[in-house]
Amino acid sequence: MLLNLIHRPIPTDKKCVEAFEFQQDVAHRNGFRTTILLPVPALFDKATIEQVKSYRQDYGDEVGIYFYNLNCREFKEKFNTLEYQYWLFSQADKKKIADWAFEVFGENFGFVPSAVGSYYFDVDSLAYIKKKYPSVECALATCFEEGANVFRGTNGYWHLYSEGGPWWPWIPSKNHIHAPAMNSAQSLDVVALPHLVRDMLHSILHRDDCYASHPANLLRGKIYKDKGLAYDLNFIDQYIHQEKFNGGYSYYNMFVGPNWVASRHYYEEDVKVSRDLYVKTLNYLGKKKKEGSVQDMTMTEFGRWFKANRKLDDVDQCYWKDILYGSRRSIYWIRTNGYRATIDPMAGSAITDLRPYASQVKMPVGAGAKDLWNGSYPFVLNQYRKGGINYFGRAGVFSASILFKDKKFDLTFERTEIESLDPDNRSFSSPFTLETPEGPLVVEKTCKFSGSDITIDFKLISSPGKQPVEVTQYFTGVQGITGSGDYPEDIRGITMEASNAQGKKRLPISYTSKMITVENPTKLMANLPKLDLKLSLVPMNKCDSGKIADACLSGPMYQMALVKTIKPKERMSICLRIEKK
Structure with missing residues (x-):
């Protein structure tokens, strides 16, 4: 597992100065080199500059710029503003701020840094930095904080929130910081890192800012009181275990400031508790x-390793088991350069969250931009937000139902397991045993992921009396950006089409509940102009019928569904295609 240990000093508080020295000492005692990202106020503190130079010379630590806390006297005098978050400035001002910070850094250190960071980098700002300062190779680009629970928990810092991006490093496209580049022409040519790595199950169930690689999260989530350090160490082991699903590759980072281990900090626990957590965590790493399971790198070293060893079309996978409660819950995530998908065995291995990177939607942020502050990447499936499973049992999922005679099983409400996980082929199977009045019905679901396609295959293993079943694979679509509110967004403007050999039928979203059915469909399609996106359901073997359905206001989701009757040992196979319109 590759490790980035990233520290940021706070020179304006003497207690934080001592705490930063403590963190550096703990890292060096364990043989780690750190990357020190200097917030703008630190660029004007001579003692910090000299201290960091010493760390760089004595231990090989790296130093870069952190575009955060732009509230020091020098900044206010220079730019005459109350704004202090870099990505919220106008694009013109962001360029001026970047040039100013690089100039001050160069005056202090005599070189241009190759590592930079921000709580959130909008793509236009990072593109400008890369073009003006081509030596920049690696950027701490976003904070992987998922879900409405985190959004509510950010309180007054709501503008820090962004989600929908990769949970591991990626090379962003020139269109959106969260969207991985699909080819070299799109590539920003900078390796982007998430702010931290997270508990990938509780990223959807709870607040993942309570369950992450920052040891302070144990304080925030009060985990340490019941479980001591067990959760933190299991968390590290779980990330090492991800090598099994990613060809031997796994990534871990810790990006921490000193304030939480300072003698006056914002947690109710004594500072001895927080320092003990940091010492034991780094001791374990x-x-x-020493055992050979972890290799530490500076940010720039990792960026170079990543470019040399990971291709743009490489896939990241995560199979995460519940280490907080020890339940049977698990979750599977996959990220291609065409999408990011979340698959929940608790919901019948349905796809419960889908981010369509293939659309490469542009969403600039900052003063003067259309979207102002929300840099999240949009979703087109989302069970966990916008009402969840409340509307007549409908949810924003890609799932299926099985009809045996007059008994219907919606698999979204059936618990299953992920079995036969094949990381090399990016596929897995999930079995279902469904109880009918005549005996058990056994079905196997297989999911395969590649590029911008997702193929779902259902096989009827056995049924009472070898009778056939009707399989309906349905896509209940939504559209939104978490953080824009808990209420559903207006999805008017989306149009659906159902095609067969006889022609094409069209249905615009207008909240009428209208449904159109075609026989022997060749394709069902939804056009989402707001996201510059086209979603298609394509039969891979002949289907009996296809349906498209308008939303209603109490169930504001559109639906596409393919239907096929199969006998034992027969299959139904369809493909979801995610394409830029």
Whole structure:
């Protein structure tokens, strides 16, 4: 597992100065080199500059710029503003701020840094930095904080929130910081890192800012009181285990400031508790390094490793089991350069969250931009927001139902397991045993992921009396950006089409509940102009019928569904295609 240990000093508080030195000492005692990202106020503190130069010379630590906390006297005098978050400035001002910060850094250190960071980098700002300062190779680009629970928890710092991006490093496209580049022409040519790595199950169930690689999260989530350090160490082991699903590759980072281990900090626990957590966490990582399970790098070293060893079309996978409660819950995530998908065995291995990177939607943020502050990447499936499973049992999922005679099983409400996980082929199977009055019905679902396609295959293993079943694979679509509110967004403007050999039928979204059915469909399609996106359901073997359905206001989701009757040992196979319109 590759490790980035990233520290940021706070020179304006003497207690934080001592705490930063403590963090550096703990890292160095364990044989780790750190990347020190200097917030703008630190660029004007001579003592911090000299201290960081010493760390760089004595330990090989890296130093870069952190575009955050733009509220020091020098900044206010220079730009005459109350704004202090870099990505919220106008594009013209962001360029001026970047040039100013690089100039001050160069005056202090005599070189241009190759590592930079921000709580959130909008793509236009990072593109400008890369073009003006081509030596920049790696950027701490976004904070992987998922879900409405995190959004509510950010309180007064609502503008820090962004979601929908990769949970591991990626090379962004020139269109959206969260969208991985699909080819070299799109590539921003900078390796982007998430702010931290997270508990991938509780990223959807709870607040993942309570369950992450920052040891302070144990304080925020009060986990340490019941479980001591067990959760934190299991968390590290779980990330090491992800090598199994990613060809031997796994990534981990810790990006921490000193305030939470300072003698006056914002948690109710004594500072001895927080310092003990940091020492034991780094000691454990140090032990894993000695065992050969962990390799530490600076940000720039990792960026170079990533470009040399990971291709633009490489896939990241995560199979995460519940280490907080020890339940049977698990979750599977996959990220291609065409999409990011979340698959929940608790919901019948339905796809419960889908981010369509293939659309490469442009969403600039900052003063003067259309979207102002929300840099999240949109979703087109989302069970966990916008009402969840409330509307007549409908949810924003890609799932299926099985009809045996007059008994219907909606698999979204059936618990299953992920089995036969094949990381190399990016596929897995999930079995279902459904109880009918005549005996058990056994079905196997297989999912395969590639590029911008997702193929779902259902096989009827056995049924009472070898009778046939009707399989309906349905896509209940939504559209939105978490953080824009808990209420559903207006999806008018979306149009659906159902095609067969006889022609094409069209249905615009207008909240009428109208449904159109065609026999022997060749394709069902939804056009989402707001996202510059086209979603298609394509039969891979002949289907009996296809349906498209308008939303209603109490169930504001559109639906596409393919239907096929199969006998034992027969299959129904369809493909979801995600394309730029």
